[in-house]
Amino acid sequence: MKRALISVYKKNENLFQFASFLSKKGYQIISTDGTYQFLIKKGLTNVIEVSKVTSFPEILDGRVKTIHPNIYGGILANRSIEKHIQSIRYHNIHLIDIILINFYPFSDKLNHKKTCHSLVEFIDIGGPSILRAAAKNFHYVTSIVDENDCELVKNEIENNGEPSLGLRKKLAGKVFNFTSYYDSTISKYFLEFENDNFPIYLNSPYKKKMNLRYGENPHQKAAYYINTFHNGSMKNFHQLHGKELSFNNLRDIDIAWKIISQFSEPACCIVKHSTPCGVALGTNIMEAFQKAYYSDTVSSFGGVMAVNVSITEKLSEEINKIFLEVIISTKYEKKILNILKRKKNIRIIKINNPVSDKLECVQIDGGILVQETDYLLNNKEKFQIVTKRKISDQEMKSLIFAQKVVKYVKSNAIVVAKNTQTLGISGGQTNRIWAARQAIERALEKNKKGLVLVSDAFFPFRDVVDEAFRSGGIHVILQPGGSIRDEESIKACNDYGMAMVFTGKRYFKH
The missing domain is CATH 3.40.50.1380 (Methylglyoxal synthase-like domain)
Incomplete structure (x- = not known):
């Protein structure tokens, strides 16, 4: 038997x-x-x-x-x-x-x-x-x-x-x-x-959550796995409407949510191809959306938008007038959902968990790189003003805002902002002066006065300071410092009557 x-x-x-x-x-x-x-x-x-x-x-x-x-x-x-x-x-x-x-x-x-x-x-x-x-x-x-x-x-x-x-x-x-x-x-x-984040053998527990529409390109198959041990914002989310999610959608959702989660004020972020193209704070979410969207309407087309508060009826009507691939929020009232669902394909995502990742991984051919996440930001008390010109409280607020954005822009990264609105973002360039010129040029199309410039890494030369001065609208610069030519950049700022702040911390994102 x-x-x-x-x-x-x-x-x-x-x-x-x-x-x-x-x-x-x-x-x-x-x-x-x-x-x-x-x-x-x-x-x-x-x-x-x-x-x-x-x-x-x-x-x-x-x-x-x-x-x-x-x-x-x-x-x-x-x-x-x-x-x-x-x-x-x-x-x-x-x-x-x-x-x-x-x-x-x-x-x-x-x-x-x-x-x-x-x-x-x-x-x-x-x-x-x-x-x-x-x-x-x-x-x-x-x-x-x-x-x-x-x-x-x-x-x-x-x-x-x-x-x-x-x-x-x-x-x-x-x-x-x-x-x-x-x-x-x-x-x-x-x-x-034992607080051992890097054991001899890497065997993190992951379980498949879903098959994806496709990978980075339609000819690539893909799936999404969640870490069953650690929590995280992308571990517990629900799609309420729209087409199947793709590999690129999830990458962009992750970045958009991390950016807006840094702010306590109403915040809106629009991401395109893993890069923020518009980020802003407002007294209400409608103001934050308008500032974020109109800072770069061209790049925002087909983007992924995240907000850190509930979407209002007025905002939902505005969203339906433009083309976005994904909308992300913590909750949606039934009435708001019904408005948004008028668009058949738009993906509506509800995220339930805060950002809490401890480690992040990047796969390379034959191996995997693991590092601690870079989510926490400097406290402003650690900032060092290295020029004769000092900065106002409003300028400091603008610098801190822009630095929270530059962390999520591919290096070399430059963000130009006014108050709490990005006006020029450029990254992924092989040298810093190209990124600076692009960000400054985009910012000047919208505003020519009262701008701040933030860099993810130090200036190897004074050329970024010279470029910022020629713009006529940038008077404050924030960078990590640490170059052997720091004194050249500081002297240039002093000669131009500009302010420069060192943070002591680099934010490369490759």
Whole structure:
């Protein structure tokens, strides 16, 4: 008689239906105590307890149930090796053909803020061990870790008498995929106590959230995975309307949300191709939107827009007059949603979590780079005014605003702003003077007075100061400092009657 070992934490009707199917097909069901009691109460009779197979009771509050040669021998025996068959017969061990196990929910319990003492009881030992054994012996044993696969197994048994080798191999792959994820979650938990962000082996736990419309280009397939250990704004969001999301959409949503999340005042940010093209604060969200959008209406076309407060009816009507790919906010009133949904394809995103990423990764060919995130910004008390000309409180406010934007512009990055509105943004240039000229030129198209300029890195030459002075509208510059030619830039500012502030911190973004 064929045997199936079923031992699950989550017991439901699907489990019973699968066990009942196997029983009708002549399988004897073996189960641990909890699963056994569940199946018996549901009316299944062809089921025996593991302790009957091992001739040993469950001990240590259930920590030891299935760890026994009578179980592992029945799973691991290579049925093409006569010596293996003779061995299990000699020891009166019966072969086991199907394994269905789901684990103690360690990941789920992390969110319940349990103590380490109680959480360790949700580290499954027997389940992963048995499934790994079954997956190793996939030539003869079917291993199931995802209950959704029970239907596939049922169909093949119904049609072919047993699961095919191809299916067994696929399910074995899923087992090792899941056990590695499960162990990486536990590893992360323990390493957190040591504040070890860079362990010898990198095995962060990620789970697929969705398939994406496509990757960076339509011919590239893509999917989105969430980190099940750490929280983050992009871990818990909901799409309320519109077309499927693409790879590029998610990149832009992430940047737009990080930028507006830095501000307590009503803020609006529009991102295009991973670069902010318009950012502004306002006394209300309508004012913030108008300032952000009209700072660069050309680049905003087809952009991703995020706001850090609720969208008003007036703003929703304005949004419908322009072309945006994505809108992001924390909440939407039903009336506002109905207005926005008049546009069939616009993607409406609700983000529930604050920004909380600890690490960020960049994949390169053959490896992965990992670093701490750069979300926190300098306090203004650390700023150093290095010129004779001082700055006003309003100018300082404008500098801090623009610096929060320049962090998310590709290096070399320059942001020109007035008050709390960006007017010129340029980045991704191979030298700083090109970025400065572009940002200044764009700003002067909209305003010629009272501007500030912020750079993500130091000035290797005084040419940016000279360019800013020639504009006639820039009187204050902020940069990290640290160049061997800093004195040249400082002298240029003093000669021109301009102010320069050093921050001591660079914000490269590659």
